[in-house]
Amino acid sequence: MAKIKNMDVEWGYSGERGPANWHTLCDWFAEGAKFPLQSPIALTQSICQTDNSTYQALSIHYQKELFTEKEFKNTIHFVPFDTKSFVVFNKIEYHLTDIHFHMPSEHVIENQRQPLEFHLVHMNAAGENLVLGVLFDLTEDEGKIFNNQPDTIWDFANHLQEFNPVIFLPEKRSHYHYVGSLTTPPTKGPINWFVFDTIGKMKLDFIDLFREDVAENNSRPLQELKERQVDYYGG
Numbered sequence: 001m002a003k004i005k006n007m008d009v010e011w012g013y014s015g016e017r018g019p020a021n022w023h024t025l026c027d028w029f030a031e032g033a034k035f036p037l038q039s040p041i042a043l044t045q046s047i048c049q050t051d052n053s054t055y056q057a058l059s060i061h062y063q064k065e066l067f068t069e070k071e072f073k074n075t076i077h078f079v080p081f082d083t084k085s086f087v088v089f090n091k092i093e094y095h096l097t098d099i100h101f102h103m104p105s106e107h108v109i110e111n112q113r114q115p116l117e118f119h120l121v122h123m124n125a126a127g128e129n130l131v132l133g134v135l136f137d138l139t140e141d142e143g144k145i146f147n148n149q150p151d152t153i154w155d156f157a158n159h160l161q162e163f164n165p166v167i168f169l170p171e172k173r174s175h176y177h178y179v180g181s182l183t184t185p186p187t188k189g190p191i192n193w194f195v196f197d198t199i200g201k202m203k204l205d206f207i208d209l210f211r212e213d214v215a216e217n218n219s220r221p222l223q224e225l226k227e228r229q230v231d232y233y234g235g
């Protein structure tokens with residue numbers, strides 16, 4: 001096996017270091033790209049064949065906690081200090097380790113792309129990831145998402161945030177579930193993806209607080225569905 005080199009190469013969303021060439025940039029990226037079921041994909045109810053009686057529901061156990069924000073991998077990440085928030089899927093706990101966003105959305109639901117998608121990235125004790133995806137429309141109006149939460153702190157001057165990550169989730173928890181990959185290099189899989197089909201509304205001025213250093217487009221193009229199962233859980 002080839003020796004893995006250049007773990008930390010630069011990559012982006014256009015030109016020679018864009019998505020079509022990520023797998024050529026280093027051996028680590030090449031290895032991840034070998035996973036055949038890549039993300040994101042186009043989601044529609046017409047491709048789902050879910051038996052809701054056997055479907056293992058996702059249970060969400062989020063709580064208010066402290067985060068710091070950092071810029072890397074072409075987006076801003078909110079990273080919790082203590083990873084207290086977690087989800088349970090198939091009786092396994094996955095702790096929330098990172099929240100970041102893409103513009104425009106990476107997943108497409110019923111042929112609709114949205115301006116924004118948040119990813120809530122979790123990890124279990126074995127180091128396996130599980131990601132929740134939430135698509136948002138941007139609005140100038142007072143959105144629901146950030147108004148109903150007392151004692152939320154967004155202190156970008158001191159890189160200290162305090163919020164319950166549930167604020168990023170829609171109230172209605174119906175979602176698609178499928179197995180895919182990371183959408184950024186090294187695009188490795190398998191990763192359990194849960195993408196909510198309720199489109200959130202987010203205030204544009206909230207995003208403007210932290211998107212200054214982020215590329216205009218940080219969204220990976222759609223990947224082939226191939227032979228994979230996509231489930232829809234009506235909640």
Ligand SMILES: [Zn+2]
Nearest residue numbers: 100102119183
């Ligand atoms: Zn992401």
